[in-house]
Amino acid sequence: MKTKIAVSAFVGYLFLFALxxxxxxxxxxxxxxxxxxxxxxSSAGTIGLTGTIGQPYAGVMNAGTSAVSSGFWGCLATDxxxxxxxxxxxxxxxxVGGTFVLGPAFPGPNGVMLLPPGSTTIPGWTVLNAALLWGxxxxxxxxxxxxxxxxxxxxxxxxxxxxxxxxxxGVTQTITTTPNQTxxxxxxxxxxxNDYRWRGPVSVTVxxxxxxxxxxxxxxxxxxxWRTFNWSFTAVSASTPITLTGTSAAANLIALDNVSxxxxxxxxxxxxxxxxxxxxxxxxxxxxSSYVIESRxxxxxxQWAPAAGTTSTTTGTIIQVTVPMPVDQPQQLYRxxxxx
Numbered sequence: 001m002k003t004k005i006a007v008s009a010f011v012g013y014l015f016l017f018a019l020x021x022x023x024x025x026x027x028x029x030x031x032x033x034x035x036x037x038x039x040x041x042s043s044a045g046t047i048g049l050t051g052t053i054g055q056p057y058a059g060v061m062n063a064g065t066s067a068v069s070s071g072f073w074g075c076l077a078t079d080x081x082x083x084x085x086x087x088x089x090x091x092x093x094x095x096v097g098g099t100f101v102l103g104p105a106f107p108g109p110n111g112v113m114l115l116p117p118g119s120t121t122i123p124g125w126t127v128l129n130a131a132l133l134w135g136x137x138x139x140x141x142x143x144x145x146x147x148x149x150x151x152x153x154x155x156x157x158x159x160x161x162x163x164x165x166x167x168x169x170g171v172t173q174t175i176t177t178t179p180n181q182t183x184x185x186x187x188x189x190x191x192x193x194n195d196y197r198w199r200g201p202v203s204v205t206v207x208x209x210x211x212x213x214x215x216x217x218x219x220x221x222x223x224x225x226w227r228t229f230n231w232s233f234t235a236v237s238a239s240t241p242i243t244l245t246g247t248s249a250a251a252n253l254i255a256l257d258n259v260s261x262x263x264x265x266x267x268x269x270x271x272x273x274x275x276x277x278x279x280x281x282x283x284x285x286x287x288x289s290s291y292v293i294e295s296r297x298x299x300x301x302x303q304w305a306p307a308a309g310t311t312s313t314t315t316g317t318i319i320q321v322t323v324p325m326p327v328d329q330p331q332q333l334y335r336x337x338x339x340x
Contacts, residue, residue: 084262087175089124091259092153097123114162125171132169133158152258159246159254168246175261177235182264185231190255194222202254203247208233209240279323293323295334
């Protein structure tokens, strides 16, 4: 039996690979052969045979700065992808420009600065809708919770501002984008659950150009609680305004921090392997994404159907996937579909 696996891109989905179990009823033989140092492809009609010779030792031999890899053919290894470029300026709202000043509304050690709509005091950001509080966690006053509040630096913003009533404040900045490119946006929301003044739940509206979504954080536990949210959008122009605005708050705090945008990197599937009667591979999964393996017998016809037991929601780790092979079909196509 001849087994063939191919990997290629598929528009609208992450991966597509095919498992061909054809030629079961046909018989082939090699009537003559020679042992040689090279390899290549011989063909006649519709049949092609590709071969090479292996070596008794398979692996990597090193000496000084040189290395020789030997053995039977394997999968080509590529350099790991580089980290995508960060497009947001000062996503953690740090005092990188030295513009943070206490007061004048809050003299003393409150550790906050009141910024009106239109303010560009926070490097990289413009305040929208209403006044917000730019908080320094090193403060110890009563206007904002103090102490080691954020794991992302020393500053954050409170979108409820001073009055703690609607409309809440927002922040915005415009980034350079490529039309039709997909981007990954993430941000963190925080509350303080052991103080009635700062408890959740809280909600924000996040916009990328004309596309928007509402995110709600319902925390549990005590003290400071943070959650990172992820969202994908597709750019439609060469520049895209990124805006995060407070939507609702149970108390007097919508802490926002660690905003990030970068081009979405293509996920790389591991080389599929056949183990017994199953196909196995792995995917480096994105945080809070759901993955399902779908299959069908033909590339251009038929309905894609989920493979049993392959749906998975991840927290950002490597997903190991095992798909039983349908032994009663000569060919089966698989794709990995991701959603949030």
